[in-house]
Amino acid sequence: MADETYEADNDVLSNESLLGEPVKYSLDVVKDLSDEELYQRLFKCWGIKNKKIEVWGELTKQDGAVPYRLKHVRNVIDNKLIEYPIDVSYGLQSGIFVYPSIGNKYYITDQRTFVRGKLILTKLSERIKHGNPFELNLSSDDIEPLEQLPIAINEIDRLSDIDKSIVLGEGTERFIDKVIYEQQLSKLKTEFEETQKSEIETHLSRLNSMTRAVSIEKVELHAIKDSVESSKKENQQLGSESKLLRQSIEKKEHELAILDDKYKGLEEVMAKKIEKLKAFIEEKAVFLKSFEFIDDDEFNSFVSNITKVSERPEHIEFSDHLNGDYKQAVSYIQAYLKERDILYPRHIIENYLTLIRSNDLIILAGDSGSGKTNLVNSFADAVGGKSIIIPVKPNWTSSEDLLGYYNPLEKKYLATPFLEALIEAQQNPEVPYFICLDEMNLARVEYYFADFLSKLEERNKKPEIQLYSDDEASHVLAELKGVVSIITGAKEKYNKNGITDFIALMQDEDVNNEMKRAFGFSDKNSLIKYHGDIRRMLAGVISTPSSITISPNVRIIGAINIDETTHYLSPKILDRAHIMKFRSPLLSDWDKIISEIDAYGFEDVALPVVFEIDDLGVRTPYPNYSINDDFCIQFKELNSRFFHPLGVEFGMRTIRQGLNYLALFKDVNEDKEQAINNFIIHKVLPKFTFDGNKKSGQSDKLDLLDKVLKPLLEEILESHENMDEEFSSIVALQSIINNAKDNDGVVNYWA
Known part of the structure; x- marks a missing residue:
């Protein structure tokens, strides 16, 4: 039952x-x-x-x-x-x-x-x-x-x-007071940046919309007035209609007056909120500075950032002076660099700017002295940005070598130059930052960079990196809360109104004894040393947050040499990066480059051209694969007929990256064949490392490259003969084949 x-x-x-x-x-x-x-x-x-x-x-x-x-x-x-x-x-x-x-x-x-x-x-x-x-x-x-x-x-x-x-x-306050305090102090800066700034931007957006509406209304008002005057002159018998028009004008003027009042009121509300926020932050910062828990730089970072306005050096605007034309931007940048005795063919600037806008990892490959890091530095200067070169050490084996690590003994995060560059970029969101890992493959890239590269793959939102546990910061702030409470209590108990700093408190015998009693210290314990420990821990929490987002103004670039001291890039890295190969600038036709630049006709290229961050590329999902797209059809066929039999694997991500590159490259050069050619150089040829003597079906793999794949690529790139040899995938493939024939059939793009 x-x-x-x-x-x-x-x-x-x-x-x-x-x-x-x-x-x-x-x-x-x-x-x-x-x-x-x-x-x-x-x-x-x-x-x-x-x-x-x-x-x-x-x-x-x-x-x-x-x-x-x-x-x-x-x-x-x-x-x-x-x-x-x-x-x-x-x-x-x-x-x-x-x-x-x-x-x-x-x-x-x-x-x-x-x-x-x-x-x-x-x-x-x-x-x-x-x-x-x-x-x-x-x-x-x-x-x-x-x-x-x-x-x-x-x-x-x-x-x-x-x-x-x-x-x-x-x-109940005893249960939640500690949590509230920790949230307020640990997120003192981010509350302003993320909450108040967001609210202000929302209000500004609304104000802009209202201003546009007011402008439209004013234009309509003038049009109505002109219409009324014209009607009066043409026919005095339209009195009744004129009366209606006057009433309409009065109504519009009344509505404009209301909008003006709302606009002024909203400005006042925002001004009060900003002042209130400034006062709150300054009050907390003044207390911490008075008792020497923060130094002048940290104090200024709290107070001055409230009204900080990014200052840029003298420049021209991409959207205004060049009308948002990327072709013109390439011409201007090339001419700007030439005035500084830096010569790059137009194709390199076109390619590099497109890759920057893709928000993908860019790896510059070439011999030492071929101009890899120089391109990073000079391009950053040309667009009013900042370049930071981070040398890679051969002993890097994990992400801690790249990003640093939290030291539990010192209760602070030990940052690296790479992490400091990311934090600096976050603090200057209007300036493009180009962070270059120089000699990236001195250590194995897949050991120290793979986790970070996975974060870069996030295309739907800002990639976030967790540096250490939020609990660690909470412990430091909780300890600081106790210290502040004891200091405040001791100062008030003995009514030392003239005492304004920690050292002065320590010099007063009554206060010193009271604070030792409250801390549970003996005469042998040093309050000065304990104060220093708290200060170092707090500085660590302030300078290095527990997590950091990769700002939209950051681009990560790698520079590599291939020789006996370096490591090859793994398939995981090649699958996610674009390889841009360089050769010695001494092999370039400098006269041709100079003639090309002179033909642009720029009279003055003294100033850098500044882009809005979004104009340098927005991190959005890659275009979807389409079974009807010619590029998708071509690479699906190449993958099934050649790449897969050769042991060179391509996934859906690679094709979608190609669609994204083609769409962006169109803005600097409408030659689609050139775009496909570039993509083959970036994503296909770097994966050609295998034994060409091995069989694939009835043929050797090397014969498959030479007698089948190369003719097919020549068919896809019909105008390949008109391309510069330096940037031709057909010429590059032929060079790979020739080297393999001279090296017992070993196919190696990097040789």
């Missing part, structure tokens, strides 16, 4: 899942069930999988036979209030019985008491007496008094008024 009842009850649970309503059992269904079966129903109703009914709630005391009860009971799994799955006179939220021995032990008389514990079925006689087979009481095992509510502050803000009155109330 029990099995049948349980089976029927399973149907009830299934219906509950579909209807989205809580389960309610009838007494007849569950009154004869065993304790184990009753527990199973409670577990299933409340989503419990570990076979323990763990809850937290408020321990209350009242007069009467049952002095202690646990109220406002919440499941620890999801912090939701729970209730018996049966209709009874006294529900679970009317209070869980607590044995007096437990209540006497944990109840605190002068404030609200919260505990966490486990519920168990009460005695059978009590359940029969109250007509509730599910009746529970608080087990005496594993009871834990709570010093902090197991519900986040942001979750409390979303509670209903009823739930909030349960969770929040007199005495």
